[in-house]
Amino acid sequence: MSLSEDKSYEAAVTTLNNLQTNARLLEVLRKAGNSMNYRSIPEMRRFVERIGYKVHEFNKLNAIHVAGTKGKGSTSAICDAILRNVQITENNITRPLKTGLFTSPHLIEVRERIRINGKPIEKHLFAKYFFEVWDALEKTKPEGTDEPDKPQYFRYLTLMAFHTFMREGVDVVLLEVGMGGQYDATSVIEKPTVCGITSLGFDHMPLLGKTLPEIAWHKAGIMKVPREDYVAAEEAMPVLRERAKELKASSLVEISSTEIAAMGNRQLGMSGAYQWVNAALAVALCEEWIAQRRSAGVPIVGGDDAVKNGLRVAKWPGRAQKFVASDYPSITWYLDGAHTKESMRVCADWFNDEYRETEAEGGHGQQVLLFNCTKGRDGLTLLKALVELHKSSVPFSRVVFCTNDSYRPGSGQTKTDQTNYTVLPDDELSIQKELADAWKTLIGSDTGVNGVVAEIEIQPSIEDAVESISRYYSKVQAVHPRVLVTGSLYLVGGLLTFLKADVS
Known part of the structure; x- marks a missing residue:
């Protein structure tokens, strides 16, 4: 045909x-x-x-x-x-x-x-x-x-x-x-x-x-x-x-x-x-x-x-949204497509409020940040609010930078709706490396609240990032695993695609 x-x-x-x-x-x-x-x-x-x-x-x-x-x-x-x-x-x-x-x-x-x-x-x-x-x-x-x-x-x-x-x-x-x-x-x-x-x-x-x-x-x-x-x-x-x-x-x-x-x-x-x-x-x-x-x-x-x-x-997916996937039922994903300096500050405030509400339940140091932003946006500017959050109130034990691709390279898995020709292929993960360097520059010699030091990780796809995060939480036997996903609506959409979320 x-x-x-x-x-x-x-x-x-x-x-x-x-x-x-x-x-x-x-x-x-x-x-x-x-x-x-x-x-x-x-x-x-x-x-x-x-x-x-x-x-x-x-x-x-x-x-x-x-x-x-x-x-x-x-x-x-x-x-x-x-x-x-x-x-x-x-x-x-x-x-x-x-x-x-x-x-x-x-x-x-x-x-x-x-x-x-x-x-x-x-x-x-x-x-x-x-x-x-x-x-x-x-x-x-x-x-x-x-x-x-x-x-x-x-x-x-x-x-x-x-x-x-x-x-x-x-x-x-x-x-x-x-x-x-x-x-x-x-x-x-x-x-x-x-x-x-x-x-x-x-x-x-x-x-x-x-x-x-x-x-x-x-x-x-x-x-x-x-x-x-x-x-x-x-x-x-x-x-x-x-x-x-x-x-x-x-x-x-x-x-x-x-x-x-x-x-x-x-x-x-x-x-x-x-x-x-x-x-x-x-x-x-x-x-x-x-x-x-x-x-x-x-x-x-x-x-x-x-x-x-x-x-x-009223609901609006991908903005200040909490999501639990059937394949990873113990992890709560906090999704916010913030991608400007101002909206990132708002995102940080929202996650801080959510953290405070569940603080009595324990789980200190069990937060992970999953982040990406599109080329042309300044990582030093966007990450500043999240680094300040890490230092002052909500410690991230791990920070993962990945692409917006739902599936790992070479897996053969694709979704036509996620095709994006507006971004050049980047096998070297140069953007993610720049973001990791920006985090290190902003954090300097400081640690997060309670002395938590965030481990930095770079992954070539959302699939790789999710599986790495899941292994990490299993290893540390996290009490209340929470992952903040932000920096790009395309990252949020790619994650929801991989997690098999319903279209709504």
């Missing part, structure tokens, strides 16, 4: 992977800065038209558009959970809102990025909508221009997500920006119902800028005329206010410290005090969305109870 005839989920993901920007070209783009960005939205509009839509048709998706550096995925997921508890009355029949959620990256399978009513779309639906978009683009290839006939990986998924949500007839879409905002593919949408910006920090600096004001400029690009915008970012507020005026947003509302603190009295399904910020923003966005839809004459049913229940049931 040829690839053109095979329209299975595996064939869809394999074909999608070929749209990834390879690592060498990606490096060229990074060095070029944002000069390539200006073509993004005009190209995206043409892709939309080539698959049979007019951009303005997406306005009926009633989107909540969310940008930011930290917490935009969690905020989108909380909004989704709240709105799934809201109802609408049509033809004298009351039913729950049908929600669509688009996020990135995925952890285990790419279909996680496109969710209906909180669940990843089924494999057969992913394949169906993938190839409907693919075939439409095949039939409308541009001639005599330098425009690509297919969008790159993320843009394709964005295009496919819009198509999926239109075909599925959702009532609302929670739309998470991929990177930045001004030139992000999701910004092709012209009239979202409401927009939100989460906390800001330093990430993707070659493309977004080296200062918070520069980064804030990009994030604020999702603001639309004349839409309400809500901000949970104290950082660079002058830039956000100026951009709101420039883009003629109807108003810019800053989430107050009182609103954030009030989340501490709510029952939240997501762990970590830092989720209070995301929850407060999500509540404000949902309340504004409900108000806007009601003012448009839509018979929305639900309010305080929807917020209460949504906050309680």
Whole structure:
């Protein structure tokens, strides 16, 4: 069977992977800065038209558009959970809102990025909508221009997500920006119902800028005329206010410290005090969305109870998540995809709180850190908060640096969804060696709390790392084995893949 005839989920993901920007070209783009960005939205509009839509048709998706550096995925997921508890009355029949959620990256399978009513779309639906978009683009290839006939990986998924949500007839879409905002593919949408910006920090600096004001400029690009915008970012507020005026947003509302603190009295399904910020923003966005839809004459049913229940049931894998695998039942894995200096500090605080809660149960010195970060991020910066944690309160008896590959090299085991052409092969494990050196530099001659000295280990895969950690815990007869896994969402996803976690 040829690839053109095979329209299975595996064939869809394999074909999608070929749209990834390879690592060498990606490096060229990074060095070029944002000069390539200006073509993004005009190209995206043409892709939309080539698959049979007019951009303005997406306005009926009633989107909540969310940008930011930290917490935009969690905020989108909380909004989704709240709105799934809201109802609408049509033809004298009351039913729950049908929600669509688009996020990135995925952890285990790419279909996680496109969710209906909180669940990843089924494999057969992913394949169906993938190839409907693919075939439409095949039939409308541009001639005599330098425009690509297919969008790159993320843009394709964005295009496919819009198509999926239109075909599925959702009532609302929670739309998470991929990177930045001004030139992000999701910004092709012209009239979202409401927009939100989460906390800001330093990430993707070659493309977004080296200062918070520069980064804030990009994030604020999702603001639309004349839409309400809500901000949970104290950082660079002058830039956000100026951009709101420039883009003629109807108003810019800053989430107050009182609103954030009030989340501490709510029952939240997501762990970590830092989720209070995301929850407060999500509540404000949902309340504004409900108000806007009601003012448009839509018979929305639900309010305080929807917020209460949504906050309680909201989950977001890979962020402040505790996981126990059936193959390693004695080990608790603490998963957090933190990958910026600011989010790493938050991750350290979360793990410290979790450690304190179980401290009375014993197990001092039984913590292991499993860490990796993608090339281009500074290990000295990211590891600083974890070294300080080790020195002050939570001792790591072992620190393991490994790649994001789920399975050991040469094992023959692969998962198509985990294919990543954006990273060059590194048989020498140079990044992991640099991270190990960074840890040694930061720790100096100090030890962890209680005099614990962390053993440093480098492994070529997650499989090797997990098996080494398991052997270590068996050897020392650990009482309460705890492993903090952080530095990269791709590391978290690779671990969940190896541990055979369910796609959720």
